[in-house]
Amino acid sequence: MSSQIKSLSEFIQANAPTISIIDGSPELIKEIQEILKIEVDGIVGSITKQAFADFKEDNQLKFPLLLGVTTAKELLDVKDQEEKASTTDDSSDSQPKLNPDAGTRTGKSMKLPNGEVVYENQYIVAGIPLTWGEATKGCTRIPTISEYVQNAVRLAKVWGKVREKFGSPIVITSGYRPPNVNKAVGGVRNSQHLYFRALDMQPMNGDFRKLWEVLEVSDFVGLGDAVFRGRNKGFFHGDIRPGTKTIFPY
Incomplete structure (x- = not known):
């Protein structure tokens, strides 16, 4: 059943049992790849495995290739933070202008x-x-x-x-x-x-x-x-x- 789940939200709502990401549906893997900022193809290759393992290590989560409800929540938390953040952290409503002093040892x-x-x-x-x-x-x-x-x-x-x-x-x-x-x-x-x-x-x-x-x-x-x-x-x-x-x- 878990292999048929198509999103992290669905995974959490179903309180799905822990699975290896290798067994995740292509749709679920694509969502994870998008959050991890790697190529989105729905295939669990070496890059996806490494990025997922790195994510779990960064968040002090055990079992590098297993997806459980806790990991799904952590992934969705990152996605939610991105959507709430400004489109660019340095954005401004004013029209950008050329800097006439660019290239000089001036300014702060x-x-x-x-x-x-x-x-x-x-x-x-x-x-x-x-x-x-x-x-x-x-x-x-x-x-x-x-x-x-x-x-x-x-x-x-x-x-x-x-x-x-x-x-x-x-x-x-x-x-x-x-x-x-x-x-x-x-x-x-x-x-x-x-x-x-x-x-x-x-x-x-x-x-x-x-x-x-x-x-x-x-x-x-x-x-x-x-x-x-x-x-x-x-x-x-x-x-x-x-x-x-x-x-x-x-």
């Missing part, structure tokens, strides 16, 4: 783990139009681990190729998120934003279709589509997670 400053002081309007990588301020909400989210700074440099280089190919300004709506910020905006517990490996973005000229076409062939490993296949939140997500190319609805 912050000290990186290696002692280097960087500025809000300073590019993360010289020549690539992505500032520290854009990626850290005005230098208010300070990375405290050297690895995160290295990730920021890698992220900027990948994003720079997208920006160059798109040929028009792109607004960054969310970048690095410390754990407290990620939790407040309803981010998943294993969000790539936590490690400075992700950017959410929207084209300033409104050409979402062209931007998506550029992203699909880019070096971003994880791509979140919140416009065409998602719930029309008005942004795309790109990250440099370890692994193979993954596209998921946001």
Whole structure:
């Protein structure tokens, strides 16, 4: 009977017995994959198994491949938090404008783990139009681990190729998120934003279709589509997670 259940809500309402996710229905697996931000295909492959096991470990739940009512509730809690959160944690009603000071050592400053002081309007990588301020909400989210700074440099280089190919300004709506910020905006517990490996973005000229076409062939490993296949939140997500190319609805 449990293998015929098609949603987490139904699983909880039925007080279904614990099952291996391998035995879950394709519809149930697709919902879990969407919550875990991995490819949604309804198939329990190695990536799904690992993401599910990581989720259970992060939430201090035993038995990495078993789905029970408690795990189903935890998964739905993440989904509910996302839906309640703002579409982007840095969104604003005002029309985004170009920053005339971008590329200069001006604005609010912050000290990186290696002692280097960087500025809000300073590019993360010289020549690539992505500032520290854009990626850290005005230098208010300070990375405290050297690895995160290295990730920021890698992220900027990948994003720079997208920006160059798109040929028009792109607004960054969310970048690095410390754990407290990620939790407040309803981010998943294993969000790539936590490690400075992700950017959410929207084209300033409104050409979402062209931007998506550029992203699909880019070096971003994880791509979140919140416009065409998602719930029309008005942004795309790109990250440099370890692994193979993954596209998921946001």
